[in-house]
Amino acid sequence: MLNVSGVSRSFGGVYAVRDVSLSVADGEVCGVIGPNGAGKSTLFNLITGHLAADHGRISFLGQRVDRLAPHRRARMGMSIVFQAARVFRGMTVEENVMVGAHGHTRAGFAAAALRLPRHQADEREIAAEAADALARVGLAEWADRPADLLPIGQQRALQLARALCARPRLLLLDEPASGLRAEERERLATLVEELRAAGLTILLIEHDVGFVTRLADRVVVLDLGRVIADGPPAEIRSDPAVLAAYLGQAS
Ligand SMILES: Nc1ncnc2c1ncn2[C@@H]1O[C@H](COP(=O)(O)OP(=O)(O)OP(=O)(O)O)[C@@H](O)[C@H]1O
16 A cells, blocks of 8 residues: 655755665554654655655555655545644534545535535535544544543544544554553554554554554564564564664663
């Protein structure tokens, strides 16, 4: 579904991501881990289109996308949950999720924002989808409350519901567990497990190694911008190069 091939990106002559290749198969949960400064966020932004690569190719659903703007990649079915919780203030939880659905309706986001008549036919369909997505992430009873009153764990769940509303082929999660308390993290892990069981393809970039090795079918490890390991979680946990990279970090 996703193929990253020989991708590099440098800042001021220093490589943040260097000759990175990885692929994500249909229905797979792929985790990307690595110590601080390994290049995880840079790689994530290269895949979503928020950063341009200096070299290499990125293909999605068999089509080259590395020159496409983020919204074009989103239209093709990439849905992102950003690390920083972004909820629209002054909107309810349900309205926040409905925003995610406008990309694939006939009238589209502009018509929705301007409240054009043709948008109103879409509105019922979107509301039903939003309700469905909220139920999926366990937020159904919060639907009518102001989104900015939600605790951080539930704001993350709201973002997930918004991403699901866009009917993603590939869900991209940027450090979804960061800033969450233990029980919120546990709830999020359960949610990702449910999405995985439903067959969704997920790329998960994460600091928390335990979180990733629990959820991912395959784990790619970055260090100093390069891939140092790629394999099933059990193999990654005992890989000497991975242990050395994390030990180097701790010392
Ligand atoms: N916009 C930028 N300008 C200059 N240097 C950058 C920029 N973005 C990233 N870097 C550098 O690239 C390297 C990789 O950074 P990146 O944020 O991708 O790593 P990371 O694995 O996400 O780190 P962390 O876990 O700390 O978030 C770092 O050395 C960082 O300082």
